[in-house]
Amino acid sequence: MQHRVIVLGAGYAGAIAAGRLAKRLRREEVAITLVNAEPDFVERVRMHQLATGQDLKLRPLSEMFAGTGVELRLAKVTGVDVDRRTVAVIDPNGTEELAYDTLVYALGSGWNTQGVPGTAEHAYEIASRPGALRLRERLARLDSGQTVVVVGGGLTGLEAATEIAEARPDLDVALAARGGLGDWLSPKGREHLRKVFGKLRITVHERAAVTGVEADRVVTADGKAIPAAVTVWTTGFAVHPIANATALEITGTGQIVVDGTMRSVSHPDVYAIGDAAMVMGPGEKPLRMSCATGGPTAWQAADAIAARLTGGKLPNVPIRYFNQCISLGRKEGLIQYVTADDRAVQAVLAGRLAAVYKELVCKGAAWSVANPTLGLPTRRRRVTRERAPAGSAAEALA
Numbered sequence: 581m582q583h584r585v586i587v588l589g590a591g592y593a594g595a596i597a598a599g600r601l602a603k604r605l606r607r608e609e610v611a612i613t614l615v616n617a618e619p620d621f622v623e624r625v626r627m628h629q630l631a632t633g634q635d636l637k638l639r640p641l642s643e644m645f646a647g648t649g650v651e652l653r654l655a656k657v658t659g660v661d662v663d664r665r666t667v668a669v670i671d672p673n674g675t676e677e678l679a680y681d682t683l684v685y686a687l688g689s690g691w692n693t694q695g696v697p698g699t700a701e702h703a704y705e706i707a708s709r710p711g712a713l714r715l716r717e718r719l720a721r722l723d724s725g726q727t728v729v730v731v732g733g734g735l736t737g738l739e740a741a742t743e744i745a746e747a748r749p750d751l752d753v754a755l756a757a758r759g760g761l762g763d764w765l766s767p768k769g770r771e772h773l774r775k776v777f778g779k780l781r782i783t784v785h786e787r788a789a790v791t792g793v794e795a796d797r798v799v800t801a802d803g804k805a806i807p808a809a810v811t812v813w814t815t816g817f818a819v820h821p822i823a824n825a826t827a828l829e830i831t832g833t834g835q836i837v838v839d840g841t842m843r844s845v846s847h848p849d850v851y852a853i854g855d856a857a858m859v860m861g862p863g864e865k866p867l868r869m870s871c872a873t874g875g876p877t878a879w880q881a882a883d884a885i886a887a888r889l890t891g892g893k894l895p896n897v898p899i900r901y902f903n904q905c906i907s908l909g910r911k912e913g914l915i916q917y918v919t920a921d922d923r924a925v926q927a928v929l930a931g932r933l934a935a936v937y938k939e940l941v942c943k944g945a946a947w948s949v950a951n952p953t954l955g956l957p958t959r960r961r962r963v964t965r966e967r968a969p970a971g972s973a974a975e976a977l978a
């Protein structure tokens with residue numbers, strides 16, 4: 581009888597974990613199923629590029645996982661029952677319940693309206709492909725001189741505002757940031773940011789907390805109205821509500837609480853990785869939702885699962901930050917070097933070289949997802965742990 585591992589979500593974290601598990605475990609002993617709603621891998625880090633009319637390489641999951649031993653299941657996850665060890669999915673043929681012995685939860689995140697009135701009705705998002713495509717269509721219909729306001733001064737907001745301003749110099753692009761422009765960056769980093777924003781003629785509204793979005797403007801906490809033919813909302817990400825509806829221990833933001841091996845602290849058969857997990861990083865600070873942490877959490881979870889199943893030594897993959905790679909359009913970039921716990925140091929790389937560096941980082945991340953079992957030594961050991969306990973719901977469904 582095979583041990584059944586189900587990986588939910590084939591984004592950066594889930595796809596990497598599934599590939600790594602396939603390299604660590606024997607096919608005849610462990611069945612690995614990867615469930616994803618969409619048929620191809622979506623490079624979320626390029627959604628601002630998609631929104632501004634650039635075409636992204638299509639990466640079908642069926643091709644990526646062909647011959648790897650990972651079974652791909654294209655279906656939408658609608659629920660998880662961690663007590664019965666089952667996952668409910670729906671696809672064009674109907675609903676089904678899949679049983680697992682070990683679950684890897686990697687469903688990622690979407691945009692976060694933060695409950696600001698009017699956002700859901702009037703704003704556009706770039707946290708998902710459908711959202712980016714909707715914005716792409718809207719931007720294409722804008723006439724010269726119309727205003728686009730990007731709300732959110734974080735990494736995604738900076739990338740979105742510069743990408744739009746570069747692609748459409750005829751538009752009036754503005755950024756509304758709660759704090760100062762790039763105020764977490766080093767002085768050199770901030771200076772470069774201001775230079776690029778100036779060159780691209782992006783209006784910056786600093787210390788502007790947006791409290792309402794209307795059809796043609798946004799309103800700030802101090803009562804100011806900023807005209808906006810299009811509002812792009814980028815104030816962080818929110819996890820999908822599926823984990824929230826389970827018995828798993830989660831945080832107030834809905835992320836699954838895990839230990840250092842990415843194992844749920846409440847349900848030892850469940851691992852969570854990527855944006856869906858609340859992982860403590862260096863300095864006991866929670867890791868931010870990013871690819872930079874999605875990959876290492878996937879390696880850690882896959883290696884821990886393999887070690888626990890085969891009686892091997894538990895791994896300790898170092899999870900730390902090195903830099904923040906920010907694209908500022910296609911021709912400009914900023915690499916802000918940081919401490920292990922993500923605080924800016926003096927050193928930066930800026931300009932065209934930084935844009936090339938960022939492009940290589942994005943390409944490298946996509947390559948490692950698209951080639952999930954390449955470049956990784958095969959170390960398959962025998963499973964020594966028992967499968968689902970007799971009498972459990974997962975056993976009954978086997």
Ligand SMILES: Cc1cc2nc3c(=O)[nH]c(=O)nc-3n(C[C@H](O)[C@H](O)[C@H](O)COP(=O)(O)OP(=O)(O)OC[C@H]3O[C@@H](n4cnc5c(N)ncnc54)[C@H](O)[C@@H]3O)c2cc1C
Pocket residue numbers: 588589590591592593594615616617618621622624625626627628655656657658686687688689706707708736739820853854855856869870871872873874905906
């Ligand atoms: C515009 C933009 C720029 C970014 N830039 C950077 C950057 O420069 N550097 C960086 O480190 N991070 C960046 N990020 C953040 C990064 O993209 C995310 O942190 C990362 O994608 C998280 O990976 P993940 O695997 O956890 O989730 P995701 O990549 O979101 O993958 C989740 C997967 O689960 C699937 N899924 C979701 N719900 C269901 C369901 N119910 N049923 C079945 N499947 C489902 C999705 O289709 C997807 O395939 C950026 C994000 C955006 C939007």
